[in-house]
Amino acid sequence: MTRPAIGITIGYDDRRQGFLGVRQDYIRSVEKARGLPLVLAPGGPADASDLLDRIVGLLLTGGSDVDPSLYGEEPHPKLGRVIRERDDFELALCRDAFRRDLPTLAICRGHQVLNVATGGTLVQDLPSEVSGGGDHDRRSERWERAHDVRILQGTRLRAILGRETVAVNSFHHQAVERLGEGVVVSALSTRDQIIEGIEMPGRRFVLGVQWHPEVFWDQPEGFGALFEAFVGEAARS
Numbered sequence: 001m002t003r004p005a006i007g008i009t010i011g012y013d014d015r016r017q018g019f020l021g022v023r024q025d026y027i028r029s030v031e032k033a034r035g036l037p038l039v040l041a042p043g044g045p046a047d048a049s050d051l052l053d054r055i056v057g058l059l060l061t062g063g064s065d066v067d068p069s070l071y072g073e074e075p076h077p078k079l080g081r082v083i084r085e086r087d088d089f090e091l092a093l094c095r096d097a098f099r100r101d102l103p104t105l106a107i108c109r110g111h112q113v114l115n116v117a118t119g120g121t122l123v124q125d126l127p128s129e130v131s132g133g134g135d136h137d138r139r140s141e142r143w144e145r146a147h148d149v150r151i152l153q154g155t156r157l158r159a160i161l162g163r164e165t166v167a168v169n170s171f172h173h174q175a176v177e178r179l180g181e182g183v184v185v186s187a188l189s190t191r192d193q194i195i196e197g198i199e200m201p202g203r204r205f206v207l208g209v210q211w212h213p214e215v216f217w218d219q220p221e222g223f224g225a226l227f228e229a230f231v232g233e234a235a236r237s
Contacts, residue, residue: 003036004235007055009090009110010039011063012083025214026061026107032217033227035234042085045092052096057103057234060090060110062212065174068124071116076124080173091117103205103237105230108172111208115198118180123194126173130192146170148190149197149211155186157197157207160229165190168211175210205233 008026013019020041030037040051052058065080067087075082090110094117097104106114112122123129145167151158158164176195179185187197187209200206207230216222 003034004057004231004237005038005055006030006035006057006059006231006234007038007040007051007093008059009061009086009093010041011061011086012042014081022061023214025212025217026059029214029217029224029227030059030231032224033231035227035231040093042083042089045088048089048092048096052093052100052102055102056237057105057230058093058097059230060094060104060106060113060208062108062110062171064109065124066109066112066116066122068122071119071121073121073124076128078125078128078173087113098200098203098206101204103230103234104203104207105205105226106208107214108210108212111198111210112174112176114206114208115176115180115183118183118200120176120180120183121178123175123177126175126194130175130194144169149187150190151187151197152185155184155197156199156201156205157186157209157226160225161223162225168196168213169215170211172210205230 010020010022013021027037064083067082067084068075090113146169148165149168150165182200182202183198185195186199189196196210198208213223213226
């Protein structure tokens with residue numbers, strides 16, 4: 001049986017100038033779910049269509065902050081590194097994927113890109129804009145659980161995970177604010193009601209989460225069901 005080709009976005013390496021990279025956890029999670037991972041290096045927006053012709057599922061990964069001008073705001077003083085080339089490329093991928101109804105899973109930054117691609121906005125800096133928001137950017141091991149998330153009833157995420165509450169890791173200082181068109185909330189932080197999951201009910205499979213489920217690919221109590229549902233839907237393309 002042919003394994004479905006899953007395109008995985010990659011970013012610029014903060015530690016080595018001129019290098020691109022992606023954590024192996026994304027690759028391993030797709031492989032474990034019986035998908036064939038293909039990395040998509042940041043290019044011009046015009047490349048998006050040709051790249052999407054070659055895959056049947058899109059995985060948007062974590063990374064730098066999204067340029068606030070893309071959702072009509074001035075930069076906050078605490079805005080982190082912005083790489084406009086990557087933003088423009090991934091927004092083009094997202095929007096063309098929507099047009100094709102291509103299964104899309106978006107993680108952390110990717111979850112935020114998904115919301116911006118549909119016309120939504122972001123909280124630019126949780127610690128300074130939301131009470132208690134600093135707790136979402138933990139300086140801990142990537143597999144350490146930081147807080148609980150409530151999965152809303154009636155959502156696809158709830159159906160996939162089969163639980164009302166899950167403990168998640170947390171490495172972000174931005175978050176989804178105003179939802180984009182066609183986007184609904186699927187998960188909230190139990191501590192401060194920060195949006196932790198979004199999805200698009202009118203699509204085959206478009207789902208974003210703010211935490212990093214891929215980190216747990218080799219652990220028995222991880223989020224394998226999420227990747228299996230995503231890759232499984234892509235395989236039906």
